[in-house]
Amino acid sequence: MFTVRGPVDGSQLGFTLMHEHVIFRDTEFSKDYPDLSWQPDRPSALARAVTGLQAAADAGVRTIVDCTAFFHGRDMDFVREVNERVDMHIVVATGIYTFDYLPNMIMRRSLRGPGDRDILTEMFVRDITRGIGDSGIRAQIIKVATDLEGVTPNNERILRAAARAHRETGAPITTHTQPLERNGLDQQRLFRAEGVDLRRVVIGHSGDTTDLDYLMELMDAGSVTGHDRFGLYLPGWAGLPERVDTIFRLCERGYADRIVLSHDSILHNDRNDLASPRMAPMPDWRMTHVPLDVVPLLRERGVSEVDLEAMTVSTPRRILEAGPAY
Known part of the structure; x- marks a missing residue:
């Protein structure tokens, strides 16, 4: 299994958060206007990210899956520097984060390579087998997204490209959905x-x-269902008590081995003004909320230690230990 720091055995993963982000950074914006991207500068952004990740490590997290895909704002140099300062395993993703839009380069070069393979599949496979860009860091999971737009023709193309890259490499797939629209079923x-x-x-x-x-x-x-937005309690979405109760009821029915936990938090995000008042109502949207708050609440609610271990250790390991291509 590949991480930012190189290959590791699945037994080393430990307590794993399955959907987090180290950095969102618009590459074109940051290339042309770097002073406006870092809020206020790169050393400050790096220090904040290190502080946030170290807090998670101190809370018992041993691994995070960084689901930052193409179009999300990947920066492997930044991720590597953060990881050099925090003793934690970081698994990174390939894939593409878009609900419908595809740039002309992809739209006009739909087929490429041996067997007329989709350029999207080529991108995903290359990230998994060679590494992302010139970083040498190999992706271990494929991230795709379906949102309110639903399965448009472009979205269908993306999902199929991810499926083919998965079958070619064995790397698992993780998705973004709008569960209130039940579109995880469309992805399946x-x-x-x-x-x-x-x-x-x-x-x-x-x-x-x-x-x-x-x-x-x-x-x-x-x-596996990702209960992976703990701390992001927006209007119309389940709050903390409802999320805990839902997991308890699913565990009662025997589904603990098909549940993983996380926050979808972001250590540095150039899309948000850190001083904005809209960031204030989400104090729990941090990588320590699950280990320090959610797990104890699940335990109090009656979730067994065996089930907690499944959701935080054994099921993430099973997913990430990429099976053979097929």
Whole structure:
């Protein structure tokens, strides 16, 4: 298994947060206007990221999966520097973060390479087998997204490209969804059509809903559900008590081995003004919320230690230990 610091054995992963972000940084903006990108400068951004990641390590987190894909604002140099200062495993992603839009370069070069492979599949496979850019850091998971726009033709193309890269490399798939639209089922339908083993797919952001029937349908098909936005309690989404209760009820029904936990937090984000008042209402949106607050609440609610271990250690390991290509 590959991490920012190189290969590791799955037994070393420990307590794992399955959906986080070290950095969102618009590469074109930062190239032309670096002084406006870092808020206020790169050393300050690096220090904040190190502080946030170290707090997670101090809380017992041993591994994070950085789901920052192409178009998200990847910066492998920054991620490497953060990891050099914090003793933690960071698994990084390939994939693409867009709900519909694709640039002309991709739209006009849809087929490329041996067997007329989609350029998107080529990108994903290259990140997994060679490394992202010239960083030498190999991706271990494929990230894609379906949002309110639904499965548009472009979105379908992305999902199919991810499925084909998954089957070619064995790297698992993790997704962004809008669970209130139940579109994790649409993703599963396309993955299934491409021959994907749904047990190797995490349907992300599933914890935003309390719809047990929807969640069980996803898991009955084999997928893992990502309850991965703890701390991001927005209007219309489940709050902390509802999320804890939903997980407890799913564990009662025997689904603990198909649940993973996380926050979808971001250590540095050039899209947000750090001084903005809209950041203030989310004090729990941090990488320590799950280990320090959520896990104790689940334990108090009645979730067993065996189930807690499944959600935080054994299921993440099973997902990340990429199976063979098929």
